[in-house]
Amino acid sequence: MKRIITVLLLVLSMQSGLSQQNYNPTKENLEARKWFEDAKFGLFIHWGVYSVLGDGEWVMNNQNIAIEAYEKLPAFFNPVDFDAEAWVAMAKAAGMKYITITSRHHDGFSMFDTKATDYNIIQKTNYRKDVLKALSDACKKEGIKLFFYYSLLDWHHDDYFPRGRTGNGIAGRAASGNWDNYIAFMKTQLTELLTNYGDIAGIWFDGHWDQKEWDGKKFGKVKVDWHYDELYTLIHTLQPNCLIGNNHHLAPIPGEDFQMFEKDLPGRNTTGWGTDASDIGQLPKEVCETINGSWGFNLQDYKHKSDKELIQYLINAAGYGSNLLLNVGPMPNGKIQTEHINSLHSIGKWLDAHGETIYGTRQGPVAPTKDMVSTQKDGVVYLHVLDQQKDTYIIPHFKGKVKKMEYYDSGKNVSYKIDDYGLTFTIPATAKDSIDTIIRMEVN
Numbered sequence: 001m002k003r004i005i006t007v008l009l010l011v012l013s014m015q016s017g018l019s020q021q022n023y024n025p026t027k028e029n030l031e032a033r034k035w036f037e038d039a040k041f042g043l044f045i046h047w048g049v050y051s052v053l054g055d056g057e058w059v060m061n062n063q064n065i066a067i068e069a070y071e072k073l074p075a076f077f078n079p080v081d082f083d084a085e086a087w088v089a090m091a092k093a094a095g096m097k098y099i100t101i102t103s104r105h106h107d108g109f110s111m112f113d114t115k116a117t118d119y120n121i122i123q124k125t126n127y128r129k130d131v132l133k134a135l136s137d138a139c140k141k142e143g144i145k146l147f148f149y150y151s152l153l154d155w156h157h158d159d160y161f162p163r164g165r166t167g168n169g170i171a172g173r174a175a176s177g178n179w180d181n182y183i184a185f186m187k188t189q190l191t192e193l194l195t196n197y198g199d200i201a202g203i204w205f206d207g208h209w210d211q212k213e214w215d216g217k218k219f220g221k222v223k224v225d226w227h228y229d230e231l232y233t234l235i236h237t238l239q240p241n242c243l244i245g246n247n248h249h250l251a252p253i254p255g256e257d258f259q260m261f262e263k264d265l266p267g268r269n270t271t272g273w274g275t276d277a278s279d280i281g282q283l284p285k286e287v288c289e290t291i292n293g294s295w296g297f298n299l300q301d302y303k304h305k306s307d308k309e310l311i312q313y314l315i316n317a318a319g320y321g322s323n324l325l326l327n328v329g330p331m332p333n334g335k336i337q338t339e340h341i342n343s344l345h346s347i348g349k350w351l352d353a354h355g356e357t358i359y360g361t362r363q364g365p366v367a368p369t370k371d372m373v374s375t376q377k378d379g380v381v382y383l384h385v386l387d388q389q390k391d392t393y394i395i396p397h398f399k400g401k402v403k404k405m406e407y408y409d410s411g412k413n414v415s416y417k418i419d420d421y422g423l424t425f426t427i428p429a430t431a432k433d434s435i436d437t438i439i440r441m442e443v444n
Contacts, residue, residue: 021229023255028241032201033257036243037284038360039097039145040318041351043344044288044327045087046149046295048105049073049125051332057296060107060155060170067156067172074109074124082334084134088142090336094344095351098145100204100325103132103193105149105296106166108156113196116188119156136197145201147243148193150186152226153207157182162223164210183227187234194238202243202257203235209249209273228253245286251279258284265320265368285322289313291340297329304339307346308435314347314358315384315436319373321363350435357382357408357438365443366395382408383439388432398423400443407431408438 025033046057052073053059060070091099104110110120112132122128132148139146154160155167161177194200213220228246232255235242243257252259259281264270266285267277291310293303305313310326317324326347328340351358357375364374364381371387385393398418405414405425416425427437 021254023232023236025257026236026240029236029243029257032241032243033284035145036098036202036258036286036323037362040323040358040361041094041096041314042098042100042147042286042323042325043091043094043096044149044295044325045099045101045330046105046297046327047102047131047330048107048111048296049077049109049332050105050107051297051330052076054297054299054332056294056298056301057102057105057107057329059296061167064169064171067170070107070156070170071119071124074119074121075126077121077125077332078127079131079330079332079334080127082131082134082330084131084138085141087135087336088138088144090341090344092142092144094348095355096144096326096344098147098201099135099139100147100149100202101132101135102149102151104151104154104189106151106153106155106207106210108151108154108160110189112193114189114192116185116192117157132193132197140198146197147202147204148197148200149204149206150190150193151207152186152205153210154182157185159185162211164207164223165212165214166210179224183230186231190231190234191238194235194242200239200242202245204260205244205246205248208246228255232256247288249273249275251275252281252283256283258286260325261285261287261322263287263289265316266322267320285320286325287313287317287320287322288325288327290327291343295327295329297331297337305343307343310343311347311350311435312386315386316368316373318358318361318375319363319368319384354408354436354438357384365400379442381441381443383441385427385437385439386435388434388437391428392424392426394422394424396422403442403444405439405441408440409433414439 050057050059103112113122113130114120136146153164155170158174159177159182161179211222211224213223232244235244245258245260246256247260247262261275264274265287266280269276291305292301294301314324328336330336361375361377364376366374371393372383372385375382405416406412407414414425416423
């Protein structure tokens with residue numbers, strides 16, 4: 001009966017055509033969006049057979065590894081030390097409220113039990129266990145929400161045709177393919193992910209940009225029809241509360257439930273391929289970032305961010321009205337690098353003491369600057385002063401009336417004045433915190 005219902009839902013979603021163009025989120029979906037905005041902090045996990053080579057998740061493309069050679073990797077992938085409950089416990093101790101894990105990355109290898117292809121962890125590895133099922137069970141047990149990352153592009157599948165901008169040096173790719181068959185393949189896998197693993201909090205799409213024309217200076221139009229109307233309708237039909245995000249670096253597309261920003265705070269676009277301020281919509285927001293410089297396990301990546309940098313990135317994200325999705329790239333044996341675990345532990349300790357100023361907040365009334373950001377909740381504004389090099393700070397053109405202004409940690413009053421220039425306050429050295437001096441404000 002379950003199979004019949006699933007097929008029926010699939011057919012209905014395909015018949016719905018452009019229904020997502022006029023998408024009206026359900027009550028369950030709106031509640032899920034609010035939960036997402038309140039959560040503020042999640043764990044990103046990039047894990048696949050690419051970890052065997054220890055050179056990141058793009059190794060197939062970057063080294064132009066032929067399909068015939070790359071297909072040997074699954075035989076070496078045997079994560080006997082993988083412990084889903086330990087992963088979830090680590091995330092929970094870090095103060096994270098959800099986990100997003102790669103179900104299928106650009107290399108086309110599926111990290112779950114799928115009937116759509118035999119190129120998966122069950123049939124091509126000696127491990128032969130469904131890691132997503134284990135993680136789903138562990139998340140449910142600990143009250144952690146689970147999202148699935150799903151790659152739109154595929155360097156392995158013959159029907160991913162026409163080819164995109166990446167993977168073109170990989171030998172063994174077919175010279176032709178059927179795009180409609182590829183869309184059907186993705187629908188089948190998404191149906192499996194949304195029917196075999198319990199309640200799924202969201203689908204995190206990536207790879208749209210692979211099919212955008214590029215003239216060497218800027219992106220042009222998309223060369224293919226991604227059938228988002230059908231994909232998004234399918235997801236929302238199977239699980240109305242399931243949130244959809246798409247890492248396309250564009251303004252939100254109808255049917256999406258949150259907007260994501262890769263390695264950039266909303267509107268900053270320091271990478272050059274991020275999202276401009278004009279493309280920021282009204283949906284909940286999420287920034288994703290790495291602990292070192294890589295998403296997937298990289299044996300020679302020593303660009304490890306300090307605890308201060310990571311905590312301040314979380315604070316900045318909240319100050320920009322966004323969640324932070326912080327990444328780890330587990331090793332091929334299933335363990336997470338010790339230095340990553342230590343970083344998450346430090347963030348968790350900070351949140352234990354200061355989480356009230358992050359969780360459940362929205363972007364505050366003080367515009368974010370390099371010196372400070374603000375968050376707000378229940379009529380209280382939290383100023384997060386991140387630049388400790390100065391003693392005096394000015395919030396220009398401040399028009400509010402301050403009822404109370406005190407240090408969050410000590411409860412002592414803050415020295416301030418309001419004049420034609422704005423709100424000026426002074427932080428003595430004895431009141432400064434090396435990571436974040438938090439000021440609690442009650443204002444009208």
